[in-house]
Amino acid sequence: MTGIRGTGKPVRVGVVGFGYWGPNLVRNLDRLDDADLVVVCDMSEANLAKFKAVYPDVPVTKDLGVMLADFALDAIVVATSAPSHHGIAKRVIEAGLHCYVEKPLTLESAHAEELVRLADEKGVVLQVGHLMEYHTAVNWIRDHIAAGELGDVLYLYAQRLNLGKVRTEENAFWSLAPHDVSIVLYLLGEAPDYVSATGAAYINEGVQDTVFANLHFPSGKVANIHVSWLDPHKVRKFTIVGTRKMLVFDDMEATEKIWIYDRGVGAPGQAMAFGEDLTLRFGEIVAPYMKMSEPLSMEVQHFLDCCATGATPRSDGRDGLRVVRVLEAVDESMAAGGAPVNTVVGV
Numbered sequence: 282m283t284g285i286r287g288t289g290k291p292v293r294v295g296v297v298g299f300g301y302w303g304p305n306l307v308r309n310l311d312r313l314d315d316a317d318l319v320v321v322c323d324m325s326e327a328n329l330a331k332f333k334a335v336y337p338d339v340p341v342t343k344d345l346g347v348m349l350a351d352f353a354l355d356a357i358v359v360a361t362s363a364p365s366h367h368g369i370a371k372r373v374i375e376a377g378l379h380c381y382v383e384k385p386l387t388l389e390s391a392h393a394e395e396l397v398r399l400a401d402e403k404g405v406v407l408q409v410g411h412l413m414e415y416h417t418a419v420n421w422i423r424d425h426i427a428a429g430e431l432g433d434v435l436y437l438y439a440q441r442l443n444l445g446k447v448r449t450e451e452n453a454f455w456s457l458a459p460h461d462v463s464i465v466l467y468l469l470g471e472a473p474d475y476v477s478a479t480g481a482a483y484i485n486e487g488v489q490d491t492v493f494a495n496l497h498f499p500s501g502k503v504a505n506i507h508v509s510w511l512d513p514h515k516v517r518k519f520t521i522v523g524t525r526k527m528l529v530f531d532d533m534e535a536t537e538k539i540w541i542y543d544r545g546v547g548a549p550g551q552a553m554a555f556g557e558d559l560t561l562r563f564g565e566i567v568a569p570y571m572k573m574s575e576p577l578s579m580e581v582q583h584f585l586d587c588c589a590t591g592a593t594p595r596s597d598g599r600d601g602l603r604v605v606r607v608l609e610a611v612d613e614s615m616a617a618g619g620a621p622v623n624t625v626v627g628v
């Protein structure tokens with residue numbers, strides 16, 4: 282279906298925030314037929330000038346109020362820095378407009394919950410920029426798991442490591458892990474019931490440079506997420522261990538991102554008596570071919586489709602809330618010396 286609410290007309294979209302990431306969203310909105318990029322808002326003159334240099338015909342404003350009042354918009358995309366997400370998204374949703382918010386949805390789960398309830402009340406679409414849920418490889422893995430190819434998933438772990446970029450306003454988990462948390466929840470299709478985490482701050486007091494977070498799920502599955510900006514390796518890798526096979530997703534690889542290992546313990550379905558020698562299976566290793574699409578383009582198109590149909594986005598406000606709750610609970614657990622912290626959300 283194209284066009285807003287079946288009218289055949291493109292979705293009239295405004296973008297708030299034209300800093301580092303906003304230009305990527307603008308580029309996609311500009312080239313997709315289902316969007317009409319109507320106005321861009323940024324409080325920085327310099328960034329508005331950069332926008333004007335590329336899109337001279339699209340109006341700009343420094344005032345969100347003007348954007349909301351004067352342009353008969355259907356939807357607003359929020360790509361400002363995270364502390365401003367809650368306040369801006371709240372005004373957008375209260376104005377009855379569909380809203381896309383970059384990750385993380387908010388900095389507090391109570392604020393995310395408020396936005397979810399408000400969007401429900403107003404009947405508008407709330408989508409969060411969990412980009413990796415639109416990544417071809419991630420969706421291939423999700424389908425592969427659903428088809429039972431790995432057997433039952435037992436556990437998984439994610440590593441996102443590098444040297445730099447060191448931040449002072451947020452710790453390494455808030456900076457690096459939102460995508461990993463969203464991938465883990467998306468792949469497992471469930472939300473964790475509690476987390477426990479350990480981290481350490483070496484460079485700036487109170488700002489963890491490295492974090493090891495354990496997520497526990499109601500099904501009994503466990504996931505570990507290790508992030509660091511103080512590490513000799515550049516790694517962005519997922520390892521998933523199933524009862525039949527094991528899968529590695531290496532996002533640093535240009536083409537062969539997924540490797541499937543036919544490895545495990547014992548033959549499938551074989552019951553082993555206590556004390557009997559374990560049979561280890563070392564089968565073939567396969568790297569499946571897949572044609573990659575730009576995740577951001579898929580994500581933006583998905584938002585436009587949801588605006589047109591009223592469908593609930595894949596990465597909706599509730600997904601955003603669950604991710605924020607995990608990020609928040611990891612901080613709470615680190616502050617409590619690694620104690621388990623409940624992550625069940627209220628909506």
Ligand SMILES: NC(=O)c1ccc[n+]([C@@H]2O[C@H](COP(=O)([O-])OP(=O)(O)OC[C@H]3O[C@@H](n4cnc5c(N)ncnc54)[C@H](O)[C@@H]3O)[C@@H](O)[C@H]2O)c1
Binds near residue numbers: 298322363383385
């Ligand atoms: N999906 C991804 O992979 C990805 C990658 C990078 C950044 N991001 C997200 O995108 C968002 C923006 O990050 P960034 O790196 O572009 O930040 P940035 O600081 O470079 O840009 C933010 C822009 O928003 C403007 N702004 C801030 N508050 C405003 C307000 N109240 N009204 C109008 N303009 C305002 C600033 O002037 C600036 O131009 C963040 O939520 C970040 O997490 C997502």
